[in-house]
Amino acid sequence: xxxxTQHADAGTAELDSALRGxxxxxxxxxxxxxxxxxxxxxxxxxxxxxxxxxxxxxxxWQQGARRPQRPESLRAVRALEEILQLPEESLIRLLAExxxxxxxxRSGVRSYRSLIEAAGVLERLLAELGAERESGLHTxxxxxxxxxxxxxxxxxxxxxxxxxxxxxxxxxxxxxHHGDPGSVPDRMTVHALENCRTGRVRRHHxxxxxxxxxxxxxxxxxxDTFLFRYAVEDGTAGVSREYVHGxxxxxxxxxxxxxxxxxxxxxRCHRFTQHSAAAPRGGRQELALSGRxxxxxxxxxxxxxxxxxxxxxxx
Numbered sequence: 001x002x003x004x005t006q007h008a009d010a011g012t013a014e015l016d017s018a019l020r021g022x023x024x025x026x027x028x029x030x031x032x033x034x035x036x037x038x039x040x041x042x043x044x045x046x047x048x049x050x051x052x053x054x055x056x057x058x059x060x061w062q063q064g065a066r067r068p069q070r071p072e073s074l075r076a077v078r079a080l081e082e083i084l085q086l087p088e089e090s091l092i093r094l095l096a097e098x099x100x101x102x103x104x105x106r107s108g109v110r111s112y113r114s115l116i117e118a119a120g121v122l123e124r125l126l127a128e129l130g131a132e133r134e135s136g137l138h139t140x141x142x143x144x145x146x147x148x149x150x151x152x153x154x155x156x157x158x159x160x161x162x163x164x165x166x167x168x169x170x171x172x173x174x175x176x177h178h179g180d181p182g183s184v185p186d187r188m189t190v191h192a193l194e195n196c197r198t199g200r201v202r203r204h205h206x207x208x209x210x211x212x213x214x215x216x217x218x219x220x221x222x223x224d225t226f227l228f229r230y231a232v233e234d235g236t237a238g239v240s241r242e243y244v245h246g247x248x249x250x251x252x253x254x255x256x257x258x259x260x261x262x263x264x265x266x267x268r269c270h271r272f273t274q275h276s277a278a279a280p281r282g283g284r285q286e287l288a289l290s291g292r293x294x295x296x297x298x299x300x301x302x303x304x305x306x307x308x309x310x311x312x313x314x315x
Contacts, residue, residue, distance in 0.1 A: 012034060014030050014034075015027070015030040015031055015033075015034045018030045018031075019031075019086065019087070019090050019094075022094040023064065023094060024061075024064075024067065024091060024094040024095050025061060025062055025063060025064035025067075026064075027090070027091060027094055028061055028062045028080070028091060029062040029063075031080075031084040031086055031091075032062060032084065034084075035084055035085070037084075039055045039058045039059060040055060042058055042080070042083065043055050043058060045079075045083045046076055046079055046080070046083070049075075049079040049082075049083075051072065051075050051076045051079050052072070053072075053073070053076045057073075067095065068095065069276040069277045069279075070248045070276065070305065071122075071123070071248050072248065074092070074095075075123065077091050077092055077095065078091075078092065121204045121206075121207045121209050122176060122209055122211065124204075125202040125204060125209065125211040126174060126211060128202050129174060129200055129202060129211060129213055131172075131174045131211075131213075135170070135173060135174070136165055136166060136167045136169075136170035136220075137163040137164070137165055137166070137170060137173060137226075138163060138164045138165075138166050138251065138252075139161065139162070139163055139249075139251035139252050139254075139303070140162040140163060140164055140225065140251075140252040140253075141160075141161070141162035141252050141253045141254075141255075142159065142160070142161055142162070142251065142252070142253070142254050142255070142303075143159070143160045143254075143255045143256075143257070144157060144158070144159050144160075144243075144245065144254075144255070144256050144257070145157070145158045145159075145160075145257045145259065146243045146256070146257070146258045146259065147259050148240055148258060148259065148260045148261060148264070149235060149261055149264070150261040150263050150264050151239075151264070152239045152240060152264050152314060153180075153234075153235050153236075153237060153238065153239065153240055154179065154180050154183075154234050154235070154237060154240040154243070155233075155234060155235045156231055156232065156233050156234060156235070157177060157231065157232050157234065157243075158193070158229070158230070158231040159175065159229065159230055159231070160194075160227070160228075160229045161173070161227065161228055161229070162225065162226075162227050162252070163225065163226050163227075163228075164223065164224065164225045164226075165220035165221065165222055165223065165224045165225075165226070166222055166223075167222050168219075168220075168221050168222050169219050169220070169221075170216075170219065170220045171215065171216045171218070171219045171220065172199065172213055172214060172215050172216060173196070173213075173214045173216075173228065174211055174212070174213055174214070175190070175211070175212045175213075175214055175230055175232070176209065176210070176211050177190075177209070177210045177211075177212075177232040177234070178207070178208060178209050178210075179208035179209075179210070179234055179236060179237055180208065180234075180237035180238070180240050181208070181237060181238075182208075182236075182237040182238050183208035183234060183236045183237035184205065184208075184236040184237075185203035185204065185205060185208060185209065185210045185236075186203055186205065187236045188203070188210050188232055188233060188234050188236060189232070189233040190210070190212040190230065190231075190232055190233075191230060191231045191232075191233065192214060192230050193229040193230055193231055194227070194228055194229035194230075195216065195217070195226070195227055195228040195229070196214040196215060196216055196217075196228040196229075196230060197214070197215050197217070198212060198213070198214065198215075198230075199212070199213030199214065199215045200212070200213045201213070208237070210232065212230075212232075214228060214230055216228065239314070241311060241312060241313075241314070242309055242310065242311035242312065243256065243258055243309055243310055244274075244307050244308075244309035245307065245308055245309060246277075246306065246307040247303060247305060247306075248305045249305060250302070250303060250304050250305060251302070251303040252302065252303065253299065253300065253301055253302065253303070254299070254300040254303045254308070255297060255298070255299045255300075256297060256298050256308070256309070256310060257295055257296070257297040258295060258296055258297070258310050258312070259293065259294060259295040260289070260294045260295065261294070262294055265289065265294060266289075266312035266313055266314055267313055267314065267315060268286070268312060268313045269286070269287040269288075269289065269296045269310060269311070269312040269313075270284050270285060270286050270287055270310070270311055270312075271283070271284070271285045271287055271298045271308070271309070271310050271311075272284050272285075272308070272309055272310075272311060273306065273307065273308050274306055274307040274308075274309075275306045275307075276306055276307075277307070279306075283308075287310065296310060296312075297310075298310060
Protein backbone atom coordinates (compact mmCIF):
# COMPACT_ATOMS: atom_id res chain seq x y z
CA UNK A 1 0.00 0.00 0.00
CA UNK A 2 2.76 2.57 0.76
CA UNK A 3 4.20 1.80 -2.69
CA UNK A 4 0.83 2.52 -4.32
CA THR A 5 0.49 5.75 -2.35
CA GLN A 6 3.96 6.89 -3.40
CA HIS A 7 3.11 6.07 -7.02
CA ALA A 8 -0.11 8.10 -6.81
CA ASP A 9 1.72 11.03 -5.22
CA ALA A 10 4.34 10.95 -7.98
CA GLY A 11 1.60 10.93 -10.61
CA THR A 12 -0.10 13.92 -8.99
CA ALA A 13 3.18 15.83 -8.78
CA GLU A 14 3.90 15.09 -12.44
CA LEU A 15 0.44 16.32 -13.41
CA ASP A 16 0.76 19.52 -11.36
CA SER A 17 4.12 20.22 -12.96
CA ALA A 18 2.81 19.56 -16.48
CA LEU A 19 -0.23 21.80 -15.95
CA ARG A 20 2.03 24.64 -14.86
CA GLY A 21 4.65 24.40 -17.59
CA UNK A 22 3.29 22.11 -20.30
CA UNK A 23 3.59 21.17 -23.00
CA UNK A 24 -0.02 20.32 -23.76
CA UNK A 25 0.51 16.67 -24.75
CA UNK A 26 2.51 15.92 -21.59
CA UNK A 27 -0.19 17.49 -19.40
CA UNK A 28 -2.94 15.57 -21.19
CA UNK A 29 -1.06 12.28 -20.88
CA UNK A 30 -0.36 12.91 -17.19
CA UNK A 31 -4.02 13.79 -16.53
CA UNK A 32 -5.31 10.65 -18.23
CA UNK A 33 -2.79 8.52 -16.33
CA UNK A 34 -3.63 10.19 -13.00
CA UNK A 35 -7.33 9.37 -13.45
CA UNK A 36 -6.55 5.82 -14.59
CA UNK A 37 -8.79 6.03 -17.64
CA UNK A 38 -8.15 4.02 -20.81
CA UNK A 39 -8.66 6.03 -23.98
CA UNK A 40 -11.83 4.12 -24.83
CA UNK A 41 -13.37 5.37 -21.58
CA UNK A 42 -12.24 8.92 -22.28
CA UNK A 43 -13.88 8.70 -25.71
CA UNK A 44 -17.08 7.41 -24.08
CA UNK A 45 -17.15 10.31 -21.61
CA UNK A 46 -16.64 12.80 -24.46
CA UNK A 47 -19.59 11.33 -26.35
CA UNK A 48 -21.77 12.09 -23.32
CA UNK A 49 -20.79 15.74 -23.78
CA UNK A 50 -21.92 15.54 -27.40
CA UNK A 51 -18.33 15.58 -28.71
CA UNK A 52 -17.05 12.94 -31.13
CA UNK A 53 -13.31 12.25 -31.07
CA UNK A 54 -11.64 9.03 -32.18
CA UNK A 55 -9.36 6.99 -29.93
CA UNK A 56 -6.62 7.42 -32.52
CA UNK A 57 -6.91 11.21 -32.30
CA UNK A 58 -6.76 11.10 -28.50
CA UNK A 59 -3.65 8.94 -28.74
CA UNK A 60 -2.02 11.36 -31.17
CA TRP A 61 -2.86 14.30 -28.90
CA GLN A 62 -1.23 12.79 -25.85
CA GLN A 63 1.84 11.74 -27.86
CA GLY A 64 2.27 15.22 -29.33
CA ALA A 65 1.92 13.86 -32.88
CA ARG A 66 -1.08 16.10 -33.52
CA ARG A 67 -2.62 19.11 -31.85
CA PRO A 68 -6.32 19.93 -31.38
CA GLN A 69 -7.16 22.83 -33.66
CA ARG A 70 -10.63 22.62 -35.22
CA PRO A 71 -13.59 24.08 -33.28
CA GLU A 72 -14.93 20.59 -32.55
CA SER A 73 -11.51 19.55 -31.21
CA LEU A 74 -11.32 22.63 -28.99
CA ARG A 75 -14.76 21.74 -27.61
CA ALA A 76 -13.32 18.32 -26.82
CA VAL A 77 -10.38 19.88 -24.94
CA ARG A 78 -12.75 21.96 -22.80
CA ALA A 79 -14.79 18.83 -22.07
CA LEU A 80 -11.61 16.94 -21.19
CA GLU A 81 -10.84 19.54 -18.53
CA GLU A 82 -14.11 18.59 -16.80
CA ILE A 83 -13.82 14.85 -17.40
CA LEU A 84 -10.25 14.74 -16.05
CA GLN A 85 -11.11 17.10 -13.16
CA LEU A 86 -8.67 19.78 -14.23
CA PRO A 87 -8.82 23.53 -13.60
CA GLU A 88 -10.88 25.42 -16.18
CA GLU A 89 -8.85 26.63 -19.18
CA SER A 90 -5.75 24.73 -18.01
CA LEU A 91 -5.35 22.65 -21.19
CA ILE A 92 -6.60 25.40 -23.50
CA ARG A 93 -4.02 27.77 -21.99
CA LEU A 94 -1.20 25.33 -22.71
CA LEU A 95 -2.34 24.99 -26.32
CA ALA A 96 -2.34 28.74 -26.79
CA GLU A 97 0.98 29.37 -25.06
CA UNK A 98 2.78 26.63 -26.97
CA UNK A 99 1.76 27.92 -30.33
CA UNK A 100 2.36 31.55 -29.42
CA UNK A 101 6.02 30.65 -28.90
CA UNK A 102 6.18 29.14 -32.38
CA UNK A 103 3.89 31.63 -34.12
CA UNK A 104 4.92 34.17 -36.66
CA UNK A 105 5.46 37.36 -34.66
CA ARG A 106 4.90 39.71 -37.57
CA SER A 107 2.45 42.42 -36.54
CA GLY A 108 -1.04 41.93 -37.92
CA VAL A 109 -0.82 38.13 -38.34
CA ARG A 110 -3.34 36.26 -36.22
CA SER A 111 -1.74 33.97 -33.65
CA TYR A 112 -2.96 30.51 -32.72
CA ARG A 113 -3.95 31.97 -29.34
CA SER A 114 -6.23 34.55 -30.97
CA LEU A 115 -7.86 31.88 -33.14
CA ILE A 116 -8.44 29.60 -30.12
CA GLU A 117 -9.86 32.44 -28.05
CA ALA A 118 -12.11 33.53 -30.92
CA ALA A 119 -13.40 29.95 -31.35
CA GLY A 120 -14.27 29.75 -27.65
CA VAL A 121 -15.95 33.16 -27.69
CA LEU A 122 -17.92 32.26 -30.81
CA GLU A 123 -19.27 29.14 -29.08
CA ARG A 124 -20.63 31.35 -26.30
CA LEU A 125 -22.09 33.95 -28.65
CA LEU A 126 -23.83 31.26 -30.71
CA ALA A 127 -25.25 29.79 -27.50
CA GLU A 128 -26.59 33.23 -26.53
CA LEU A 129 -28.30 33.44 -29.91
CA GLY A 130 -29.69 29.93 -29.56
CA ALA A 131 -27.97 28.96 -32.81
CA GLU A 132 -27.29 25.32 -33.54
CA ARG A 133 -23.83 24.23 -34.64
CA GLU A 134 -25.43 22.68 -37.72
CA SER A 135 -26.99 25.64 -39.54
CA GLY A 136 -29.04 23.49 -41.90
CA LEU A 137 -27.43 25.26 -44.86
CA HIS A 138 -24.85 24.00 -47.32
CA THR A 139 -22.76 26.69 -49.01
CA UNK A 140 -22.85 26.52 -52.80
CA UNK A 141 -21.01 29.79 -53.29
CA UNK A 142 -19.59 32.55 -51.11
CA UNK A 143 -18.10 35.82 -52.37
CA UNK A 144 -16.47 38.23 -49.95
CA UNK A 145 -15.37 41.76 -50.80
CA UNK A 146 -13.10 43.45 -48.27
CA UNK A 147 -12.46 47.18 -48.50
CA UNK A 148 -9.25 48.63 -47.05
CA UNK A 149 -9.57 52.33 -46.30
CA UNK A 150 -7.37 55.39 -46.75
CA UNK A 151 -5.82 54.87 -43.30
CA UNK A 152 -4.97 51.25 -44.25
CA UNK A 153 -7.73 49.94 -41.99
CA UNK A 154 -10.25 47.16 -42.65
CA UNK A 155 -13.12 49.49 -43.45
CA UNK A 156 -15.85 47.08 -44.55
CA UNK A 157 -16.56 43.48 -45.49
CA UNK A 158 -19.44 42.50 -47.76
CA UNK A 159 -20.56 38.88 -48.14
CA UNK A 160 -22.79 37.33 -50.78
CA UNK A 161 -23.98 33.77 -50.00
CA UNK A 162 -25.60 31.14 -52.20
CA UNK A 163 -26.89 28.29 -50.03
CA UNK A 164 -29.04 25.16 -50.16
CA UNK A 165 -31.07 23.95 -47.18
CA UNK A 166 -30.57 20.34 -46.17
CA UNK A 167 -33.46 20.28 -43.69
CA UNK A 168 -36.90 21.86 -43.44
CA UNK A 169 -37.61 25.06 -41.55
CA UNK A 170 -34.34 26.98 -41.88
CA UNK A 171 -35.10 30.70 -41.63
CA UNK A 172 -31.86 32.36 -40.51
CA UNK A 173 -28.09 32.49 -40.75
CA UNK A 174 -25.59 33.66 -38.14
CA UNK A 175 -22.94 35.91 -39.69
CA UNK A 176 -19.59 36.14 -37.93
CA HIS A 177 -17.07 38.95 -38.26
CA HIS A 178 -13.62 38.78 -36.64
CA GLY A 179 -12.08 42.25 -36.63
CA ASP A 180 -8.37 42.99 -36.76
CA PRO A 181 -6.43 43.20 -33.46
CA GLY A 182 -7.57 46.27 -31.56
CA SER A 183 -10.97 46.44 -33.24
CA VAL A 184 -14.03 47.63 -31.29
CA PRO A 185 -17.13 45.50 -32.02
CA ASP A 186 -19.42 48.01 -30.26
CA ARG A 187 -18.68 50.48 -33.07
CA MET A 188 -19.25 47.99 -35.90
CA THR A 189 -22.51 48.06 -37.85
CA VAL A 190 -24.24 45.16 -39.60
CA HIS A 191 -26.15 45.96 -42.80
CA ALA A 192 -28.64 43.45 -44.24
CA LEU A 193 -28.44 44.19 -47.98
CA GLU A 194 -30.51 41.60 -49.81
CA ASN A 195 -33.11 38.92 -48.95
CA CYS A 196 -32.52 39.19 -45.19
CA ARG A 197 -32.90 41.52 -42.22
CA THR A 198 -30.76 41.96 -39.13
CA GLY A 199 -31.86 40.22 -35.95
CA ARG A 200 -29.99 39.99 -32.66
CA VAL A 201 -26.32 41.00 -32.57
CA ARG A 202 -23.77 39.85 -30.02
CA ARG A 203 -20.27 41.31 -29.56
CA HIS A 204 -17.12 40.40 -27.64
CA HIS A 205 -14.72 43.29 -27.13
CA UNK A 206 -11.50 41.47 -26.18
CA UNK A 207 -11.39 39.27 -29.29
CA UNK A 208 -13.08 41.60 -31.77
CA UNK A 209 -15.71 38.97 -32.60
CA UNK A 210 -19.21 39.94 -33.70
CA UNK A 211 -22.07 37.50 -34.36
CA UNK A 212 -25.30 38.66 -35.99
CA UNK A 213 -28.55 36.93 -36.90
CA UNK A 214 -29.67 37.41 -40.48
CA UNK A 215 -33.36 36.58 -40.69
CA UNK A 216 -34.88 35.32 -43.93
CA UNK A 217 -38.36 36.30 -45.05
CA UNK A 218 -39.20 32.66 -45.74
CA UNK A 219 -38.74 29.25 -44.15
CA UNK A 220 -36.71 27.07 -46.45
CA UNK A 221 -37.57 23.47 -47.18
CA UNK A 222 -34.93 20.80 -47.65
CA UNK A 223 -33.43 21.22 -51.11
CA ASP A 224 -34.40 24.88 -51.49
CA THR A 225 -31.69 27.30 -52.64
CA PHE A 226 -31.42 30.84 -51.34
CA LEU A 227 -29.31 33.96 -51.96
CA PHE A 228 -28.61 36.69 -49.41
CA ARG A 229 -26.14 39.50 -48.92
CA TYR A 230 -24.94 41.50 -45.93
CA ALA A 231 -22.08 43.78 -44.91
CA VAL A 232 -20.20 44.64 -41.73
CA GLU A 233 -18.97 48.21 -41.43
CA ASP A 234 -15.79 48.10 -39.34
CA GLY A 235 -12.93 50.61 -39.59
CA THR A 236 -12.29 50.42 -35.83
CA ALA A 237 -8.79 48.91 -35.74
CA GLY A 238 -5.35 50.00 -36.84
CA VAL A 239 -3.36 49.04 -39.92
CA SER A 240 -4.65 45.86 -41.60
CA ARG A 241 -2.19 43.44 -43.15
CA GLU A 242 -4.26 40.40 -44.09
CA TYR A 243 -7.71 38.91 -44.40
CA VAL A 244 -8.26 35.27 -43.45
CA HIS A 245 -11.32 33.13 -44.14
CA GLY A 246 -11.68 29.94 -42.10
CA UNK A 247 -14.18 27.10 -42.09
CA UNK A 248 -14.43 23.63 -40.61
CA UNK A 249 -16.97 22.38 -43.16
CA UNK A 250 -16.27 21.77 -46.86
CA UNK A 251 -18.39 23.76 -49.27
CA UNK A 252 -18.72 25.15 -52.76
CA UNK A 253 -16.90 27.99 -54.46
CA UNK A 254 -15.28 30.71 -52.39
CA UNK A 255 -14.02 34.02 -53.83
CA UNK A 256 -12.24 36.76 -51.90
CA UNK A 257 -11.61 40.23 -53.31
CA UNK A 258 -9.58 42.83 -51.39
CA UNK A 259 -9.95 46.41 -52.62
CA UNK A 260 -7.54 49.18 -51.60
CA UNK A 261 -8.02 52.94 -51.45
CA UNK A 262 -6.25 54.66 -54.34
CA UNK A 263 -4.25 56.76 -51.87
CA UNK A 264 -3.00 53.80 -49.84
CA UNK A 265 -1.73 50.97 -52.00
CA UNK A 266 0.39 48.05 -50.76
CA UNK A 267 3.74 47.21 -52.35
CA ARG A 268 3.12 43.44 -52.46
CA CYS A 269 0.17 41.04 -52.10
CA HIS A 270 0.00 37.25 -51.92
CA ARG A 271 -2.50 34.52 -51.26
CA PHE A 272 -1.92 31.67 -48.81
CA THR A 273 -3.57 28.57 -47.38
CA GLN A 274 -3.34 26.97 -43.95
CA HIS A 275 -4.68 23.51 -43.15
CA SER A 276 -5.31 24.44 -39.52
CA ALA A 277 -4.60 27.16 -36.99
CA ALA A 278 -1.54 25.23 -35.80
CA ALA A 279 -0.18 24.35 -39.25
CA PRO A 280 2.38 26.40 -41.16
CA ARG A 281 1.15 28.51 -44.03
CA GLY A 282 1.60 27.24 -47.56
CA GLY A 283 0.25 27.69 -51.07
CA ARG A 284 1.84 31.13 -51.32
CA GLN A 285 1.22 32.86 -54.64
CA GLU A 286 1.98 36.46 -55.53
CA LEU A 287 -1.01 38.56 -56.63
CA ALA A 288 -0.83 41.61 -58.87
CA LEU A 289 -2.99 44.66 -58.16
CA SER A 290 -5.47 45.47 -60.91
CA GLY A 291 -4.58 48.86 -62.37
CA ARG A 292 -8.02 50.44 -62.41
CA UNK A 293 -9.79 49.09 -59.33
CA UNK A 294 -6.74 48.59 -57.08
CA UNK A 295 -7.83 45.12 -56.02
CA UNK A 296 -6.58 41.56 -55.81
CA UNK A 297 -8.60 38.37 -55.56
CA UNK A 298 -8.51 34.61 -55.18
CA UNK A 299 -10.98 31.88 -56.13
CA UNK A 300 -11.27 28.44 -54.53
CA UNK A 301 -13.48 26.19 -56.73
CA UNK A 302 -14.30 23.96 -53.76
CA UNK A 303 -13.62 24.99 -50.17
CA UNK A 304 -11.96 22.52 -47.81
CA UNK A 305 -11.75 22.84 -44.03
CA UNK A 306 -8.98 25.15 -42.92
CA UNK A 307 -7.97 28.69 -43.83
CA UNK A 308 -7.37 30.67 -47.01
CA UNK A 309 -6.50 34.32 -47.23
CA UNK A 310 -4.71 37.27 -48.76
CA UNK A 311 -1.87 39.18 -47.08
CA UNK A 312 -0.12 42.35 -48.14
CA UNK A 313 2.93 44.47 -47.26
CA UNK A 314 2.80 48.22 -46.98
CA UNK A 315 6.55 48.80 -47.36
